[in-house]
Amino acid sequence: MIINHQILVLGGGPAGLNAAKYAANAGADVGLIDSGVRLGGQYWRHTGDISVDHAMHHNFDQGSLLIDAVLTNPQIKVYLECQIWSVSIVNDSIVLRSLFQIFQTQKLIIATGAYDRSIPFPGWDIPGVITAGAAQALLKGSGVIAGKNIVVAGTGPFLLPVAAGISRHGGNIVGVLEAAYKTSWVKGITTLIRSPFKIVEGFGYIKTLRKNKVELRFGHAVTAAHAGADGLLESVTVANIDRNFNVKSTYSLKCDVAAISWGFTPDTSIAGALDVRQRVNHDGSVIIEVDDDQRAIQSNALIEIYAAGESTGIGGSELALAEGAIAGLAAAHDPGISNQLRKLRRRAQKFAHTLSKVYPVASGWQSWLTSETLICRCEEVTYQTVREAAEELGAIDARGAKLMTRCGMGMCQGRICGRSISDLFDGNQVDRIQFASRPIITPITLGELAQEGLL
DSSP: OEEEOSEEEEOOSHHHHHHHHHHHHTTOOEEEEOSSSSTTTTTTOOOSOHHHHHHHOSSHHHHHHHHHHHHTOTTEEEEOSOOOOEEEEETTEEEEEOSSOEEEESEEEEOOOEEEOOOOOTTTTSTTEEOHHHHHHHHHHHOOOSOSEEEEEEESTTHHHHHHHHHHTTOEEEEEEESSOGGGGGGGHHHHHTOHHHHHHHHHHHHHHHHTTOOEEESEEEEEEEEOTTSSEEEEEEEEEOTTOOEEEEEEEEOSEEEEEESEEEOOHHHHHTTOOEEEOTTSOEEEOBOTTSBBOOSOTTOEEEEOGGGGOOOOHHHHHHHHHHHHHHHTTOSOOOHHHHHHHHHHHHHHHHHHHHSOOOGGGGGGOOTTOEEETTTTEEHHHHHHHHHTSOOOSHHHHHHHHOTTOSTTTTTTTHHHHHHHTTOOHHHHHHHHOOSSSSOOOHHHHTSTTOO
């Protein structure tokens, strides 16, 4: 059975929810597809227990109201636990395939968000080494603290709510290790002053950490992880690093969980499958290129594709909400996109751009690698193998390394290692976009593929 909607929205986070709400309020028939059990995305991931969810989130009131507005809107049909594995253009319509439904539309809004950026280091494949996003998802979605003694590390403001949340709910944070320096915000102080709510939010997290006697160390990074006799994480090597991430000195910290994140990587899989124009952003990530109405650039004049949220550049919930509203109104051909919405978007974009300058991931992380360090965990491709592909087999870019070593050809299809491989080869825009594209959006078995009517 083919399900038709005037507008389809992919993603139930802040951008997708706001896009669906605004499009529906403008009179459009909207289908909202999300792979989660509940709406909210990663940002408003929740358990369904109101008292628990309010305690877990900084601003769940906003998310709860928006989720309720979408669920009660008769113009919106919500499809949860719906994983899109393929998308294509057939007879001038956009066709999206999940395991149990096929969707068709002329207008698509991509709001698929992002996932934690990881960079490889010795031992990052040891059980107990996870992303900060994974630690937060366990806490928000299930009320589970990831471990007994937890190190939170990497770079970016996201580390603070993760550590504060775990600490507030009884978890033992051994330390919060921020790679950036305390003085990094000097270059963005004007933008920060113009965002007082961000200042209040940040100090709230810091207050929680201080109350629970959690140490926040700047200019430090986890550069190696070590397993105990049982094969599980036992300790990490922490380095005092310079601004280019070169190691100055090291020491050891005992822990059973290291929650590490280096910002986020936009999920542009849908855009790549639809041959939508993409570009490399100033922070090195591949993003969907959009116009002032959040409309993506593509060649078929009979369809319309829009994008909002992290897929157009990492910017946080405030930017995602503004972009979602504009995309929803534009897709519904509503002429009432206000200057206020565009002003909110510009302000949030400026703040996001400042964050990327304050919390850069410098190339010095490559000096942490050893010959045995896994670069691609799915296919168990080591740094030595990647170097041999370059030095002995003539690989000059990430695509060449992929063909010669199978890096990026495992279950995650390069989502985790792809950006790191491009960085190792100092990839250009074409190379990075090609490596980020994948025709199969999510893994699917041959048995599932063989189901009658799935294709």
